[in-house]
Amino acid sequence: MSQTTTIARFTTRDADFDARLDALLAWEGVSDHEISARVAEIIEAVRRRGDAALIEYTNRFDRLSATAMSELMIGAERLEAAFASIPAAQREALQQAAERIRIYHERQKPESWQYHEPDGTMLGQKVSALDRVGIYVPGGKAAYPSSVLMNALPAHVAGVREIVMVVPTPDGVVNELVLAAAHLAGVDRVFTLGGAQAVAALAYGTQSVPRVDKIVGPGNIYVATAKRAVFGQVGIDMIAGPSEILVVSDAGTDPDWLAMDLFSQAEHDEDAQAILVAWDAGHLEAVLASIERLLPTMEREAIIRESLARRGALILCDGPEQAVELINRIAPEHLELSVESPREMVEGVRHAGAIFMGRHTAEVLGDYCAGPNHVLPTSGTARFSSPLGVYDFQKRSSLIQCSPEGADTLGRTASVLARGESLTAHARSAENRLKR
Amino acid sequence: MSQTTTIARFTTRDADFDARLDALLAWEGVSDHEISARVAEIIEAVRRRGDAALIEYTNRFDRLSATAMSELMIGAERLEAAFASIPAAQREALQQAAERIRIYHERQKPESWQYHEPDGTMLGQKVSALDRVGIYVPGGKAAYPSSVLMNALPAHVAGVREIVMVVPTPDGVVNELVLAAAHLAGVDRVFTLGGAQAVAALAYGTQSVPRVDKIVGPGNIYVATAKRAVFGQVGIDMIAGPSEILVVSDAGTDPDWLAMDLFSQAEHDEDAQAILVAWDAGHLEAVLASIERLLPTMEREAIIRESLARRGALILCDGPEQAVELINRIAPEHLELSVESPREMVEGVRHAGAIFMGRHTAEVLGDYCAGPNHVLPTSGTARFSSPLGVYDFQKRSSLIQCSPEGADTLGRTASVLARGESLTAHARSAENRLKR
Numbered sequence: 086m087s088q089t090t091t092i093a094r095f096t097t098r099d100a101d102f103d104a105r106l107d108a109l110l111a112w113e114g115v116s117d118h119e120i121s122a123r124v125a126e127i128i129e130a131v132r133r134r135g136d137a138a139l140i141e142y143t144n145r146f147d148r149l150s151a152t153a154m155s156e157l158m159i160g161a162e163r164l165e166a167a168f169a170s171i172p173a174a175q176r177e178a179l180q181q182a183a184e185r186i187r188i189y190h191e192r193q194k195p196e197s198w199q200y201h202e203p204d205g206t207m208l209g210q211k212v213s214a215l216d217r218v219g220i221y222v223p224g225g226k227a228a229y230p231s232s233v234l235m236n237a238l239p240a241h242v243a244g245v246r247e248i249v250m251v252v253p254t255p256d257g258v259v260n261e262l263v264l265a266a267a268h269l270a271g272v273d274r275v276f277t278l279g280g281a282q283a284v285a286a287l288a289y290g291t292q293s294v295p296r297v298d299k300i301v302g303p304g305n306i307y308v309a310t311a312k313r314a315v316f317g318q319v320g321i322d323m324i325a326g327p328s329e330i331l332v333v334s335d336a337g338t339d340p341d342w343l344a345m346d347l348f349s350q351a352e353h354d355e356d357a358q359a360i361l362v363a364w365d366a367g368h369l370e371a372v373l374a375s376i377e378r379l380l381p382t383m384e385r386e387a388i389i390r391e392s393l394a395r396r397g398a399l400i401l402c403d404g405p406e407q408a409v410e411l412i413n414r415i416a417p418e419h420l421e422l423s424v425e426s427p428r429e430m431v432e433g434v435r436h437a438g439a440i441f442m443g444r445h446t447a448e449v450l451g452d453y454c455a456g457p458n459h460v461l462p463t464s465g466t467a468r469f470s471s472p473l474g475v476y477d478f479q480k481r482s483s484l485i486q487c488s489p490e491g492a493d494t495l496g497r498t499a500s501v502l503a504r505g506e507s508l509t510a511h512a513r514s515a516e517n518r519l520k521r
Numbered sequence: 522m523s524q525t526t527t528i529a530r531f532t533t534r535d536a537d538f539d540a541r542l543d544a545l546l547a548w549e550g551v552s553d554h555e556i557s558a559r560v561a562e563i564i565e566a567v568r569r570r571g572d573a574a575l576i577e578y579t580n581r582f583d584r585l586s587a588t589a590m591s592e593l594m595i596g597a598e599r600l601e602a603a604f605a606s607i608p609a610a611q612r613e614a615l616q617q618a619a620e621r622i623r624i625y626h627e628r629q630k631p632e633s634w635q636y637h638e639p640d641g642t643m644l645g646q647k648v649s650a651l652d653r654v655g656i657y658v659p660g661g662k663a664a665y666p667s668s669v670l671m672n673a674l675p676a677h678v679a680g681v682r683e684i685v686m687v688v689p690t691p692d693g694v695v696n697e698l699v700l701a702a703a704h705l706a707g708v709d710r711v712f713t714l715g716g717a718q719a720v721a722a723l724a725y726g727t728q729s730v731p732r733v734d735k736i737v738g739p740g741n742i743y744v745a746t747a748k749r750a751v752f753g754q755v756g757i758d759m760i761a762g763p764s765e766i767l768v769v770s771d772a773g774t775d776p777d778w779l780a781m782d783l784f785s786q787a788e789h790d791e792d793a794q795a796i797l798v799a800w801d802a803g804h805l806e807a808v809l810a811s812i813e814r815l816l817p818t819m820e821r822e823a824i825i826r827e828s829l830a831r832r833g834a835l836i837l838c839d840g841p842e843q844a845v846e847l848i849n850r851i852a853p854e855h856l857e858l859s860v861e862s863p864r865e866m867v868e869g870v871r872h873a874g875a876i877f878m879g880r881h882t883a884e885v886l887g888d889y890c891a892g893p894n895h896v897l898p899t900s901g902t903a904r905f906s907s908p909l910g911v912y913d914f915q916k917r918s919s920l921i922q923c924s925p926e927g928a929d930t931l932g933r934t935a936s937v938l939a940r941g942e943s944l945t946a947h948a949r950s951a952e953n954r955l956k957r
Contacts, residue, residue, distance in 0.1 A: 174937050175938070177937075178934045178938050179938070182934060182938060189644055192646070193646070195631070198628060200628070207878075208625055208891065208892050208893065210628070210629070210893075211867070211870075211876070213872070215905050216872075216904065229942050230938070230941070230942070231938060231942065262942075298904045298905040299905045313749065313752065316749065316752070316760070317749075317759075317760040317900075319905065320902075320904075320905035323753075339953070341953070342950070342953045342954070345946060345949050345950040345953055346950050348946035348949075348950070349944070349946040349947045349949075349950040351946070352945075352946040352947070383945065383946060384943075384945045384946075385944075385945065385946065389946065428922075431647070431920070434647075434918070435649050435652065436649070436652075436918075437918050438918065438919070439918065439919035439920075439921065440647070440918055440919065440920050440921070441921050441922075442920065442921065442922035443923065445923045445924065445925050445927070445928035445954050446922055446923040446928065447928070447932070447935075447950045447951050447954055448950070449935055449939060449947040449948075449951050450921065450931045450951060452935070452939075452947060453931075453934065453938045453939065454934045454938065455642075455923070455931055456644050456921075457646075457919035457920075462916075464753075466753065467916065467918070468651065468652065468734045469651050469734040469735045469755065469916060470756060470916055471916040471918075472917060472918075472919050474917065476912070480898075480903065480904075480905060480906055480907040481907040481908060481910070482870070482872075482873045482874065482876055482903070482907075482908075483874070483875035483876065483893035483894065484867070484875075484876050484878065484893075485875065485876070485877050485878065485882055485886065485887055485891045485892075485893060486863065486878035486879050486882055487879065487881045487886060488881065489881050491881070492881035492882065492883070492886070495886045495889075495890055495891055496886065498614045498617045498618060498889065499885055499886050499888070499889040501610050501611060501614035502614050502615070502618060502666070502667060502890065503885060503888075505666070505698055506666070506667065507820075508785070508788060508789075508821075509788075509819065509820045509821065510784035510785040510787070510788040510819055510820075510825065511785045511788070511888060512885075513781050513784075513785075514784070514785040514883045514884070514885045515883050515885050515886060517775070517778045517883065518778070518881050518883055
């Protein structure tokens with residue numbers, strides 16, 4: 086195929102297709118030793134010196150001059166004021182989005198359950214919410230109010246008692262939309278902290294920042310490294326990589342629509358990935374022409390160009406079955422099935438974060454207001470992980486209540502197995518409850 | 522209270538109770554820099570040199586002299602032969618345990634769901650199994666067949682296509698019961714590998730070991746450190762600490778039973794933790810007398826003594842309500858409610874891995890055959906995590922299919938929010954689907 090500098094183009098019949106696809110998808114999210122050591126030092130300082138260390142790091146990294154933690158807190162009244170002050174159209178759009186997100190996530194709530202066996206023994210599973218969670222919201226150019234809704238609302242639906250948000254405010258710049266979204270999503274407390282120091286504070290607690298049970302939300306490499314380091318002390322959601330989309334087209338969708346769908350992913354940042362798969366070579370040519378025609382009209386043209394050139398691709402495959410194979414191999418964060426019969430194709434899809442079905446379902450609807458979560462597994466991790474959901478803010482406890490008869494039956498089995506493992510206190514504990 | 526060297530005793534009214542409890546519970550599972558560096562080196566070698574590195578490390582650490590990977594694999598026939606060769610009583614006990622574990626875990630299978638909105642838009646969630654998982658089974662003295670069942674059966678119930686097990690065989694010693702359990706639990710392949718090298722092989726794949734999507738199962742500090750390091754490349758279950766039990770007694774249970782229940786936890790290893798809480802001082806004295814009388818009769822007396830002395834405690838509290846407060850503060854892996862009305866008390870319990878209700882429900886029944894999983898969150902992580910379950914071997918994909926009307930309604934909301942975030946490609950992608 087002809088090559089262009091705008092975006093890589095290959096076909097599944099290329100001799101080096103496998104290697105090229107692997108290279109395209111490669112993303113090493115793991116941080117280097119220097120960053121790990123730096124983050125370990127920050128965590129240790131926050132554990133040891135608490136608020137004092139937080140203030141020092143925040144002043145240094147965010148160029149502030151705070152002298153007390155009270156200057157790094159935002160109260161409920163300030164959040165409410167932000168909500169009241171934003172334009173009505175934005176307030177209504179946020180409210181509509183929040184309502185839809187809440188309704189979708191209500192469906193995710195699992196029930197506790199129990200069952201009784203004939204001898205009276207009861208087994209079950211009890212679902213309960215986490216007590217307190219921390220939400221990390223990036224500051225600066227990537228501060229998205231939609232992310233506040235997507236992180237906080239599932240926690241709320243889950244029944245979490247207290248939601249603590251951290252958001253850095255470099256140079257003291259506060260994003261009113263983010264504060265408005267925090268108010269709407271029921272965030273209880275906000276600290277204007279960021280980086281590894283914010284993660285450390287949430288994980289271990291300081292004089293002012295309460296220790297949480299789980300930290301969710303995306304962040305830069307320092308935040309990701311810190312989350313990995315505190316995992317175990319607290320729960321974490323996932324280590325997020327750059328955002329990606331895989332669009333599959335059967336050539337029936339307007340090429341201009343597809344070009345814009347790819348741009349919507351590419352405009353996030355230079356590492357974002359936008360891939361289009363189709364089995365009609367002429368259609369791919371048409372999409373390429375749309376890309377080249379529309380690119381100069383985009384506000385974020387430079388970012389989109391860089392992203393498409395570095396990590397984008399147009400891939401010609403043999404047909405729909407091969408497209409499904411590619412989907413499962415890539416395990417994309419966002420999958421847009423721009424085809425006539427998406428339900429058939431979905432049957433074969435095993436690995437994808439969110440699936441946007443049909444020509445009218447632009448991926449961006451999922452970013453804001455369709456209802457499902459926009460925090461999704463990236464970099465192929467949809468092979469083993471799920472969208473952020475209510476289940477991330479709950480956990481289960483097993484329940485076991487033996488009747489005297491059940492203790493006798495189970496005790497005999499346990500005794501044999503325990504003695505097979507040479508654990509005789511185990512065996513005798515069971516044998517104590519045998520019927521004589 | 523009087524002190525004894527057998528086990529620490531304190532009351533919630535001690536002036537220094539909070540500090541003493543914190544010290545008792547403290548467990549720093551994080552590995553030091555030296556171990557981290559060593560593990561990083563092993564992972565890098567396995568990624569770079571594959572099987573060759575695996576053979577070298579295995580020969581060195583497990584004192585073997587393998588020359589090819591074929592010597593480090595155990596096939597299906599060998600597993601079946603092990604199952605046939607063990608004593609009939611053990612085989613039947615394993616089968617009974619496996620059947621009960623399977624039945625309990627079937628209840629955990631979530632359903633995919635969808636719903637339609639009035640305008641024809643469909644939203645849903647699709648549940649699918651992981652393709653391939655790796656199960657780490659410790660070798661040597663802590664090689665437990667019950668752990669093979671508890672790790673592999675939920676994966677099987679979830680619909681995982683291939684289950685790969687690794688188990689080190691130091692000095693070439695193979696545990697027949699472990700192999701028999703692997704056969705019974707439907708393990709597809711076994712490699713006699715352990716340590717960080719086994720984790721690296723499962724995470725990245727080698728010429729012989731297939732790359733998996735998730736690694737579960739407990740291991741030593743090298744295994745735990747390696748799991749943390751590969752998290753993101755693959756999924757992992759949790760970072761397990763020492764096993765623990767919290768027993769709450771209302772003084773109505775035979776002190777000898779309670780002593781043996783504490784021993785059953787303490788006999789695991791010297792770091793295991795066994796704590797008894799009660800509000801009847803005389804009852805605690807009686808349990809202490811039982812402990813001292815029964816200790817000399819135990820096969821694993823030395824381990825139990827060390828564990829009780831280092832990490833055990835008898836705690837006198839004011840009453841049942843305060844006991845529940847202690848439970849939620851400790852968030853124990855195993856909670857035994859040896860009380861008359863455990864159902865009332867369970868209502869208030871927010872954090873515990875597994876709850877054993879009533880005098881007849883010895884915790885050890887859950888270790889082997891009650892049905893619920895024995896892989897449970899330790900060291901207070903029940904605050905945010907769950908028992909190993911079917912849900913650990915499945916993941917969800919969001920489904921969104923907009924009708925033309927839905928694309929119009931949602932597109933208008935998305936457009937406002939996208940422009941509020943200055944993401945104009947997002948806005949235009951949504952606007953393309955608006956009705957004109």
